[in-house]
Amino acid sequence: MTTIDADTTPLREQLDFADTDALLRDDVRRLGAMVGDMLAEQVSPALLQQVEAVRRAAIARRENAEPVDALAAELATVTPENADALVRAFSAWFGAINLAERVHRIRRRRDHQRSDEGPQPGGLEAVLAALHADGVSLDELQALLPRLWVEPVFTAHPTEAVRRALLAKERVIVERLVADIDRTRTPDERLSDESRIRQALATTWQTSEAPPLKPTVTDEVDHIGHYLGVLFRVLPAFYEVFADAVEQAWGERIALPDVLRFGTWVGGDMDGNPNVGAATIEAALAAQRAQVLGQYRDELRALGQVLTQTRDRAGIDADVEARLAHYRDAMPGVAARLRARQADMPYRQLLELMSARLEATAADRRRPGAGDGSGSATATAEAYAGVEDFLADLDLIDASLAAHRGEHAGRFALRRLRRRVTSFGFHLAALDLRQDSAAHDAALGALQGVDDWAAQPLAQRLDVLHALIADPAPMDPDARAAASVLDVFRKVASARLRYGAAAFGPYIVSMSRSAADALAVLALARIAGCVEGGADDATGEVPLDVAPLFETVDDLDAAAGVMRALFDDPVYRRHVAARGDRQIVMLGYSDSAKDSGLMASRWALQRAQVDLMRLAREAGVRLVFFHGRGGSVSRGGGKTGRAIIAAPRGSVDGRMRVTEQGEVIHRKYGIRALALRNLEQMTGAVLRASLRPRPAEPRVRAWRAIADGLAAESRACYRALVHDDPGFDAYFRAATPVDVIERLQIGSRPSRRRDGGIANLRAIPWVFSWSQNRSGLTGWYGVGHALERGIQAHGLDAMAEMARDWPFFAAMLDDVEMLLAKSDLAIFERYSQLAGDAHAAFFPRIAAEFARTRDAILAIKGEDGLLANDYRLRLSIRLRNPYVDPISLLQVELLRRWREGGREDEGLLRALFATVNGIAAGIQNTG
Numbered sequence: 001m002t003t004i005d006a007d008t009t010p011l012r013e014q015l016d017f018a019d020t021d022a023l024l025r026d027d028v029r030r031l032g033a034m035v036g037d038m039l040a041e042q043v044s045p046a047l048l049q050q051v052e053a054v055r056r057a058a059i060a061r062r063e064n065a066e067p068v069d070a071l072a073a074e075l076a077t078v079t080p081e082n083a084d085a086l087v088r089a090f091s092a093w094f095g096a097i098n099l100a101e102r103v104h105r106i107r108r109r110r111d112h113q114r115s116d117e118g119p120q121p122g123g124l125e126a127v128l129a130a131l132h133a134d135g136v137s138l139d140e141l142q143a144l145l146p147r148l149w150v151e152p153v154f155t156a157h158p159t160e161a162v163r164r165a166l167l168a169k170e171r172v173i174v175e176r177l178v179a180d181i182d183r184t185r186t187p188d189e190r191l192s193d194e195s196r197i198r199q200a201l202a203t204t205w206q207t208s209e210a211p212p213l214k215p216t217v218t219d220e221v222d223h224i225g226h227y228l229g230v231l232f233r234v235l236p237a238f239y240e241v242f243a244d245a246v247e248q249a250w251g252e253r254i255a256l257p258d259v260l261r262f263g264t265w266v267g268g269d270m271d272g273n274p275n276v277g278a279a280t281i282e283a284a285l286a287a288q289r290a291q292v293l294g295q296y297r298d299e300l301r302a303l304g305q306v307l308t309q310t311r312d313r314a315g316i317d318a319d320v321e322a323r324l325a326h327y328r329d330a331m332p333g334v335a336a337r338l339r340a341r342q343a344d345m346p347y348r349q350l351l352e353l354m355s356a357r358l359e360a361t362a363a364d365r366r367r368p369g370a371g372d373g374s375g376s377a378t379a380t381a382e383a384y385a386g387v388e389d390f391l392a393d394l395d396l397i398d399a400s401l402a403a404h405r406g407e408h409a410g411r412f413a414l415r416r417l418r419r420r421v422t423s424f425g426f427h428l429a430a431l432d433l434r435q436d437s438a439a440h441d442a443a444l445g446a447l448q449g450v451d452d453w454a455a456q457p458l459a460q461r462l463d464v465l466h467a468l469i470a471d472p473a474p475m476d477p478d479a480r481a482a483a484s485v486l487d488v489f490r491k492v493a494s495a496r497l498r499y500g501a502a503a504f505g506p507y508i509v510s511m512s513r514s515a516a517d518a519l520a521v522l523a524l525a526r527i528a529g530c531v532e533g534g535a536d537d538a539t540g541e542v543p544l545d546v547a548p549l550f551e552t553v554d555d556l557d558a559a560a561g562v563m564r565a566l567f568d569d570p571v572y573r574r575h576v577a578a579r580g581d582r583q584i585v586m587l588g589y590s591d592s593a594k595d596s597g598l599m600a601s602r603w604a605l606q607r608a609q610v611d612l613m614r615l616a617r618e619a620g621v622r623l624v625f626f627h628g629r630g631g632s633v634s635r636g637g638g639k640t641g642r643a644i645i646a647a648p649r650g651s652v653d654g655r656m657r658v659t660e661q662g663e664v665i666h667r668k669y670g671i672r673a674l675a676l677r678n679l680e681q682m683t684g685a686v687l688r689a690s691l692r693p694r695p696a697e698p699r700v701r702a703w704r705a706i707a708d709g710l711a712a713e714s715r716a717c718y719r720a721l722v723h724d725d726p727g728f729d730a731y732f733r734a735a736t737p738v739d740v741i742e743r744l745q746i747g748s749r750p751s752r753r754r755d756g757g758i759a760n761l762r763a764i765p766w767v768f769s770w771s772q773n774r775s776g777l778t779g780w781y782g783v784g785h786a787l788e789r790g791i792q793a794h795g796l797d798a799m800a801e802m803a804r805d806w807p808f809f810a811a812m813l814d815d816v817e818m819l820l821a822k823s824d825l826a827i828f829e830r831y832s833q834l835a836g837d838a839h840a841a842f843f844p845r846i847a848a849e850f851a852r853t854r855d856a857i858l859a860i861k862g863e864d865g866l867l868a869n870d871y872r873l874r875l876s877i878r879l880r881n882p883y884v885d886p887i888s889l890l891q892v893e894l895l896r897r898w899r900e901g902g903r904e905d906e907g908l909l910r911a912l913f914a915t916v917n918g919i920a921a922g923i924q925n926t927g
Contacts, residue, residue, distance in 0.1 A: 017875070018871065020108070020111070021104065021875075023104070023107060023181075023183065024100060024101065024104040024107075027100040027103065027104065027177060028096075028097055028100050028879070030194075031096035031097070031099070031100055031173075031197070032093060032096060032097075034096075034194070034197060034198055034201060035089075035092050035093050035096050035201060036048055036052075037198070038092070038198065038201045038202050038205060039051065039089050039092070039205075041202070042202060042205050042206070043085055043089075047082075047085055047086075047089065048089075050082075050086065051086060051089045051090065053074075054071070054074060054075065054086065054886045055090075055882050055883065055886070057070065057071045057074055058071055058881070058882040058883075058885045058886050059882045061885070062878075062881055062882065062885070067826070068826045068827060068829075068830065068889070071885065071886065071889060072830060072889045072892070072893075075886060075889045075890050075893060076893050078890060078893070080894065080897075080905075080907045080908050080910075080911045081907070081911075083890050083893075083894060083911045083914075083915075084910065084911045084914050086886065086887075086890065087887050087890060087911065087914040087915050087918045088205070088914055088918070090883040090884070090886060090887050090918060090922075091883075091887070091914070091917065091918040091921055091922070092201065092204070092205065093883050094879070094880045094883045094884065094921065094922045095170075095921060096173075096201075097879050097880060097883075098921065098924075099170065099173050099174055099177065100177070101876060102174070102667070102670075102671055102674060103174060103177040103178055103181065103671075105673075105674060105677070106178060106181065106671070106673040106674065107181050107182075108120075109123075109673065109677060110181070110182075119245075122641055122680070122681045122684060122685075123241075123245075123677070123680045123681070123684065124241055124242050124245040124680045124683065124684050124687075125241070125244070125245040125248060125249075126684070127245075127684035127685075127687055127688055128141075128245045128246060128248070128249040128684075128687070129245075129248065129249050130688070131249070131687065131688065131691055131692060132249040132250060134692050136691050136692060137250075138246075138250040138252060138254070140691065141246070141250075141687075141691065142254065144654055144687070144690055144691060145256065145257055145259065146257055147653075147654045147655070148257075148259040148654045148655075148683075148686065148687070148690075149259065149261065149624075149654065149655045149656070149657075150259055150260055150261070150655075150656050150679070150682055150683050150686055151260070151261040151262065151263055151430075151656070151657045151658075152262060152263070152658060152659075152660045152682070153262075153263035153264065153265065153432060153505070153626075153657060153658065153659050153660065154224045154227065154228070154262070154263070154264045154265070154266065154429070154659075154660050154661070154665055155264075155265040155266070155269065155659050155660070155661040156217075156220040156223070156224065156265065156266040156269070156661075163207070163208070163209060163210060163211065164222065164223060164226060165207060166204055166207060166209070167226060167666075167670070169200040169203060169204045169207075170200070170204075170670070171671075172196055172197070172199075172200040173197050173200050173201075174671055176193040176194075176196050176197050177197075178673075179193060180193060209914070209917055210913070210917070216275070217266065217267055217275055217276055217280045217283070217284070218280075218283060218287070220266045220267075221266050221267055221283070221284045221287050221288070222287070223266075224264055224266045224665075225287065225288070225291050225428075227665055227666075227669045227670070227675075228262060228264075228288075228291070228428055228429055229291070229295070230669055230670070230671075230672055230675050231262060231669060231675060231679075232292070232295055232420060232424060232428075233672055234672050234675045234676045234679070235260065235419060235420055235423055235424075236415075236416035236419045236420065237676055238260065238676055238679050238680065238683075239256055239419055241676070241680065242256055242259075242683070243256055258419075258422050258423050259683065260423060260679065260683070261423070261430065262423075262424075262428075262429040262430070263429055263430045263431070263432055263505045263657070264284070264288075264429045264430070264431055264432065265431075265432050265434060265659075266284060267280040267281055267283060267284025267285075267431060268280070268281055268284065268431045268432050268433040268434065269432070269433075269434045270433070270434060270435045270436075270439070270488070271434045271435055271436045271510045272436060272762070277484050277487065277488060278484070278487040278488050278490070278491035281431065281433070281488065281491050281492070281495065282491055282495060284431055285427065285431060285495055285498075285499050285503055288427055288428035288429060288431075288503075289361075289362065289426055289427060289428070289499060290362055291428055292424050292425075292426065292427070292428040293358050293359075293361055293362045293426065294362070295420075296358055296390075296417070296420075296421065297355045297358050297359065299417045299420070300351045300352075300354055300355045300358070300417075301351075301355065302413075303351055303410070303413055303414060303417060304347075304348045304351045304352065306410045306413050307345075307347035307348055307351065307397070307401075307410045307414070308345055308347075308348055309345065309346075309347055309406075309409065309410075310344040310345055311344050311346065312344065314404055314405075314406075314409070315400075315403065315404035315405075316346050316347070316400055316404065317396065317399060317400035317403060317404070319396050319399070319400070320346055320347070320350060320396050320397060320400045321346060323350060323393065323396055324346050324349060324350045324353070327350065327353040327354075327357075328353070330382060331353060331356060331357075331381050331382065333381075334352070334353055334356040334381050335353070338352060338353075347397055347400075347410075350393070350397065351397075353381075354390070354393050356381035357381050357382060357383065357384050357390075358384070358390070359381060360381035360382055360383040360384075361383040361384045361426065363383070364383060364498065384426075386426070386500060387421060387425045387426045387500065390421060390426075391418065391421055391422065394414065394417065394418050394421065395418075397414060398411065398414055398415065398418065401414065425500065425502050425503075426499065426500060426503075427499050427500060427502055427503035430502060430503060430504060430505035431503060431504055431505060432504075432505035432506055432507075432508060433488065433492070433504070433505075433506075433507045433508065433544075434507075434508040434509075434510060434549070435485070435488075435507075435508075435509065435510065436510045436511055437509050437510060437511045437512055437513070437517040437520065438454070438511065439485060440485065440509070440517070440520040440521065440524060441453050441454040441520070442454075442481055442482075443479075443481060443482035443485040443486070443524060444465075444468075444482070444520060444523065444524065445481075446479040446480070446481035446482045447479045447482045447527065448464070449479075458514055458515075458516060461516045462515065462516055462519065462569075465516060465519040465520060465522075465523045465571075466519070466571050468523040468526065468527065469519070469522050469523050469526050469571055470571075472523065472526045472527040482524075485524060486524065486527060486528040487528075488528075489524055489525045489527075489528035489529075489530040490528045490529065490530065492504060492525075492530050492543075492544065493528070493529055493530040493531075496543060501543065504544065505545075506544065506545035506546070506547035506584045506586075506626070507521055507544045507545065507546055507547065508547045508548075508549050508586055508626075509521060509546065509547065509548050509549055510549050510551065511549070511551060511555070512548035512549055512550060512555070512562065513555060513558065513562065514562060514565070515562060515565040515566045515569055515572070517548060517562075518546045518548055518566055518572060519566075519569070519571065519572060521542070521544070521546045522542050522546065522571070522572070522575060525542040525544065526542065530542060530543070530544075531543070532578075541574075541575060541578040542575060545579055545582070545583075545584050546575070546584075547584040547585060547586050547626060548562065548563070548566075548585060548586065549586040549587075549588055549628065550562075550585070550586070550587060550588060550608065551588030551590070551591035551592060551595075552588075552591055552592055552595040552596070553592050553595055553596040553600055553601060553604040553715065554595075555588075555592075556587070556588075556592055556604040556605060556607075556608040557604060557607075557608070559585070559608045559611070559612060560608065560611035560612055560614075560615050563583070563585065563612060563615055563616075564615055564619075567583075567615070567619040567621060573619075576621060580622075581620065581621050581622055582621070582622045582623075582624060583616065583621050583622070583623055583624070584624045584625075584626055584657070585612060585623060585624070585625055585626065586625075586626040586627075586628055587605055587608065587609070587625060587626070587627055587628060588628045589601065589605065589627070589628055589629050589630065590628065590630050590763030590764070590767075591763050592604055592605065593763070593767075593778065593779075594758075594763045594766050594767070594778070596714075596715040596718060596719060597714050597715055597717070597718030597719070597722075597778075597781060597782040597783070598633070598714075598778070598779050598780065598782075598783060598812070598815075598816065599710060599711055599714035599715075599782060599783050599786055599812065600711040600712070600714050600715035600718070600782070602808075602812050603707050603708070603710070603711035604711070606647075606648060606707075606808055607704075609625060609647065609648045609651045610648045610651075612625075613648065613650055613651055622653075624655050624657060625651060625652075625655075625657070626657040626658070626659075627643075627656075627657065627658040627659070628659050629643075629658055629659055629660075630659070630661055630664075630763070630764065630767070633779045633815040633816070633818065633819050638811070638814075638815045638818075640658060640678075640681070640682050640685065641681045641682060641684065641685035642685075642807075642811050642814075643811060644656060644682070644685035644686060644688075644689050645685055645688065645689055645694075645807055646807040646808045646810070646811040647689065647808075648808075649693045649694065649696070650693065652686055652689040652690050652693075653690055654686065654690045655686070656682060656685075656686045658682075663920065663921070663924060667924065694807065697805070697806070699801075699805070699806075700806070703802050703806050703809070706790065706794055706798070706802065707808075707809070709789075709790070709793070710786040710787070710789070710790050711786070713782075713785060713786040713789045713790075714782035714783055714785065714786035715782065716782075717781070717782040717785040717786065717849070718781055718782035721781065721782075721842075721845065721846075722758065722781075723758070723759070727838055727841065727842075728758075728842070729757045729758050730835075730838065731835050731838040731841075731842050732758060732769070734834050734835035734836070734838065735773060735831050735832045735834055735835045735838075735839075735842070736769035736770060736772060736773050736831065737769060737772050737773065737891060737895055737912065737915075737916060738761075738765060738766075738769040739899075739903065740895070740898075740909070740912045740913065740916055741765050741768055741769055741772070741916060742765065743909065743913075744913060744916060766778065767779075768920075771919075771920075771923060772888075772891070772916060772919050772920070773827075773828050773831040773832075773888075774822075774823055774824045774825075774827045774828050774831075774888055774919075774923075775823055775825065775828040775831075775846065775850075776819040776820070776822060776823040777846060779815070779816060779819040780816050780819055780820060780823075780849075780850065780853045781846070781849055781853075782849070783816050783853045783856075784849050784850070784851070784852030784853030784854070784855070784856050784857075785849060785852060787799065787852075787853070787856035787857065787860065788852055788856050791856065791859070791860070796859060796860065799860045800860050800861070800862065803860050803861060813857055813860065813861065816853065816857060817857050817861075817866055817867065818867070818870075818873065820850070820853060820854050820857070820866055821866040821867045821873070821874070821877060822877060822923055823850070824881075824885070824888075825847055825850055827885060827888050827889065827892075828846075829843060829847075830888075830889060830892045831892055831895075832846075834892065834895060834896060834899075854866065880922050880923070883922060884918075884919060884922035884923055887915050887918045887919050887922065888915075888919060890911075890915055891912065891915035891916070891919065894908055894911050894912050894915065895912065898912060
């Protein structure tokens with residue numbers, strides 16, 4: 001181990017790094033020193049001294065187990081102006097630590113690749129080698145590949161503000177750290193790198209973290225587009241790594257089908273967001289098309305610099321020459337702009353003409369000669385009818401290169417582009433649509449002139465829905481309450497013609513509680529004319545996958561019954577048959593945990609998957625689970641690969657569709673090398689779970705019985721506090737910064753579905769609030785009570801056996817342990833005191849459950865301290881605590897002042913916004 005010297009690092013504490021992390025230590029030290037210099041320059045040496053004094057006090061408090069009072073007292077006199085500077089200073093420091101750690105992950109990957117220790121665990125090479133060793137044949141792998149489907153779906157659910165301009169500055173720092181990742185730069189090069197890092201740090205300091213206005217849906221589309229752009233670059237490398245890993249394991253190179261897809265909710269998630277509807281659906285699809293077509297044009301331009309073959313030096317297929325001649329004739333305006341000096345370069349000229357067709361496609365010009373008649377390149381080019389035509393052009397060039405010794409003369413670059421085109425199409429990412437079932441009920445009631453549609457008996461509603469699906473004619477066309485809902489389906493019908501069927505993902509129905517909620521989608525679509533063959537086709541099927549979303553624990557428990565009713569319904573079963581006998585079911589991790597606590601939620605999700613798989617087998621339907629995970633453990637977050645392995649046997653079956661949101665998107669996909677690593681890990685876990693799931697476990701029946709009891713105990717304990725205690729809602733609003741979070745300008749969606757208390761608050765601000773006050777209550781409350789009862793009823797040995805041998809139980813305990821390690825009850829107590837008399841009623845109760853949870857997990861795992869076997873996470877938390885703790889205590893003080901002033905002081909509110917962003921970036925896994 002290497003110890004940081006207190007005289008050579010700004011950390012000023014003795015932190016032990018493994019020898020393999022010596023360069024991480026150096027990066028932390030260098031960046032910390034540069035941040036300190038920047039603060040002295042941009043603000044004052046006095047600020048730097050104040051920051052250092054506060055940080056030393058925070059370290060002393062941690063290292064010497066001192067009370068939090070002294071540190072809190074030091075921060076109590078800070079002015080709002082100083083508070084803002086202090087918070088931003090600490091945020092700058094652990095922002096640098098975040099980047100150093102991310103770059104170190106790249107370094108560790110490179111070290112693995114160069115060492116004799118074998119492939120890096122979790123990567124495709126390691127997974128496929130293990131599968132080969134387990135007896136998986138190449139034929140078995142190839143049989144799975146056609147149905148292998150891994151699809152991250154990006155949502156606009158933010159829990160920290162990351163401005164696009166700041167992402168570019170962050171990228172500069174990462175690039176400079178990566179450039180010297182092995183310390184091979186010359187002294188002059190290192191000075192240049194340092195200069196660019198200092199510039200990025202200083203300009204970041206001079207830039208507000210968030211825009212002055214709440215982001216629009218268009219802004220969110222642009223933000224997600226940044227990460228989709230990263231994946232656009234990474235995608236070919238993923239397939240090359242995959243193909244290499246297959247060849248390494250089985251000694252044969254194979255052609256891989258497209259196994260990665262990407263989805264997005266941004267622009268299509270209408271659930272509780274009045275800003276989303278038909279207009280944003282069109283805008284999102286148009287923006288994504290413009291982005292991907294622009295990237296293809298850049299690719300063609302770059303490819304033209306490679307494919308410079310001339311006719312006198314290389315053979316060219318007659319088909320390429322014929323296509324070139326055809327395009328020159330069909331697009332004379334574009335052809336006139338081709339350079340005469342390049343007339344002997346057929347590939348290059350064809351690529352330019354193809355680029356013009358892409359430009360016309362972006363403008364949606366579908367007729368030859370359409371435009372203003374000016375003879376400009378864009379005025380005379382004809383749009384591609386679809387992505388297949390563009391691929392046909394690429395394939396002509398590819399065949400010609402293959403036939404004329406072009407394997408190492410540009411074919412590699414062309415195949416990379418082709419892989420991007422087959423994966424991203426002309427749409428970039430599939431746009432999911434989501435709406436609350438209540439909105440459908442309101443629309444159907446308005447169309448029929450029925451005020452209490454949702455309250456009518458289910459059987460009666462089903463009969464009406466069947467009739468509407470068969471004959472939607474007798475509807476009230478002037479029902480204004482239904483207009484926005486019907487407009488969405490009309491937009492889907494027209495947009496499918498323009499953007500293609502692949503541009504849409506499933507239509508997700510939030511709060512699905514009966515078969516009527518899925519049939520309502522089919523009825524409304526039919527009324528709007530959204531059917532195959534057009535509105536006049538009375539027999540056309542609705543061209544959307546309808547995905548019920550089961551969110552609360554009660555809804556998850558009822559999911560199998562709802563789906564059985566749908567599969568038994570001849571109208572819906574015909575729809576499923578038309579969709580290839582495939583049914584998507586979305587599982588909600590957020591609301592189920594908010595409703596009943598983490599343990600009850602996790603078990604309900606596990607049990608629902610088992611029940612639904614059994615039902616689907618009986619019905620002859622292929623089930624695809626869509627996992628609605630959030631960033632925090634409380635909302636299903638954590639390591640995706642481990643979660644896949646811990647899922648019920650058979651539930652993956654080659655397919656993984658999962659939401660990615662909040663700060664998790666930035667952490668996973670902000671850097672190309674890490675994006676590649678995350679795609680490898682997710683795909684590798686799906687391969688492992690599908691080809692060699694863990695063996696059938698005879699003890700699992702007994703474990704499930706125990707889990708039933710634990711979940712019931714945990715749920716009762718959690719609900720007794722959160723939902724049943726009449727004073728808890730007021731305590732929650734006082735002991736957390738939820739009133740600040742509700743005013744943040746970081747998302748277009750309201751924080752509530754409807755007015756009301758905790759029940760109507762969305763899961764993100766709920767979890768976000770409890771992570772901000774450092775309690776993490778949403779992820780562990782009720783777990784300790786249940787585990788304690790479990791130990792009493794079944795014995796410690798039985799519980800330890802489950803934790804050791806049952807991946808589901810082990811993963812859940814690991815997640816809770818991580819949350820406990822990130823929590824700080826002493827700091828949370830300061831927040832609790834803001835609640836006045838309610839503090840005495842609730843804090844001891846919460847603190848006692850925290851202790852129960854910690855003690856039970858340590859006893860079951862046989863460990864002396866939290867994260868005893870996770871050095872890296874322990875180090876990561878310890879590195880950040882000296883910076884996060886002062887921000888938390890400042891937030892408490894500023895909350896007190898702001899509330900005492902009637903929540904009207906804008907200066908205090910701005911400082912509070914800075915603390916929210918700072919804490920979110922510091923503790924990570926927040927919402």
